[in-house]
Amino acid sequence: MNEDINYSPEKLKAVIHYIISKCGLNHNVGRTVMYKLLYFSDFNFYELYETPITGETYIKKPNGPISSHFLDLKDELINEGKIKEATEKVIDYNKYKYTSLKEPEISCLNNNELNVINDTINNISNMSAKEISDYSHGDMPWKVAENGEELDYEFVFYRDPEYVVRAFDNHPLFENEFNKIIRKHQCPSLKEDFERLKIVLVQKLEDDNQFPVSLCNRISGLNRNVKFPAFIVKNFRCKGINKGSRSGFRITFLFSREDNLFYFVEIYNKNKKPVENKERINNLFSPKK
CATH class of the missing domain: 3.30.2310.20 (RelE-like)
Known part of the structure; x- marks a missing residue:
């Protein structure tokens, strides 16, 4: 599974910072929404161009796909003074919010990649954490995986019509x-x-x-x-x-x-x-x- 996928921490870090700069201030955008925006950016791009943007490994969890390297790269961005993280108490759980402090460095991303990321942000970044989690549960790569298993990029070619991006x-x-x-x-x-x-x-x-x-x-x-x-x-x-x-x-x-x-x-x-x-x-x- 995903044997030919090349992971680029530089590009994933750039995408994380770029998404935060675009919609991190939205009241609904916390860690859960960030995970899904990263997932759909990579998997939608794979459907279109048969290669992902970042090559990140996404894992099936009950609340939808999560990014394997997000926490480490988020900490790097914080230590570099590029973003800040805040915690909000929401009833019985913590909501993590992210704010961009500097312009993201996106020279490693081409126009096609930025277009897909922007489309993803425009289409689903307004969803609540529950709405975007529920939405991700309908996407074929998540549906066919076992809990805790890596999601297979190839299953974007078996998506239901609602998720097809061509x-x-x-x-x-x-x-x-x-x-x-x-x-x-x-x-x-x-x-x-x-x-x-x-x-x-x-x-x-x-x-x-x-x-x-x-x-x-x-x-x-x-x-x-x-x-x-x-x-x-x-x-x-x-x-x-x-x-x-x-x-x-x-x-x-x-x-x-x-x-x-x-x-x-x-x-x-x-x-x-x-x-x-x-x-x-x-x-x-x-x-x-």
Whole structure:
């Protein structure tokens, strides 16, 4: 588990200080919330780029994932005069609060890493300790681990849709076609099947921005100005019609690694329409008149 992950104390220390500088003064942000912001920053980045930001080891605890090295690095930051720690008594437990005293040194973090950290802060730093703990319990790496066990980064590729951070969007005509299939009861389980396809696409994306040919094929013959690779899913499984991957449905999509975006362009049945609409893809990149 996590054998190829390289831990960087320098980067973890920078991320800790950066998060404190951004939201440490928020009344809800204590040690529990800090642990979860670190966890989701690393694991969300891993889903997007197949490498973590810090390589930290996170452990499953009843209140959610915790960072193995947080306490040591927090003490280093305190001793260096970069942050301060205060303790607040909340009924029967202590709440630890952190304040940044200096600008964080973040030269070791690149723009993609900072973007993911900022997204994590913006999306979940307003949660209370209980809310963010409960939320972390739904993430697949935590769900599959035993208590006290290290969390496996690879399980981000088996996340439920609520936790997936890759972006998905649809062409307006795709949405029309999708809804028409549902209205005509041609694939009763289409919504469920489509969500499953999204998860499989994230899992199967290869380092060279390709997908296994058993899942989909690259679309050729497009105009030169089409900026992103286009693919067609030929083995779409429709659970509701009991034909496995021979449902007859085809789905075309574009994938942008830079934007981490899957853009679905067309869905059709090969028995009614033999080939994909390449012109629809070309038109997405045609100069606006």
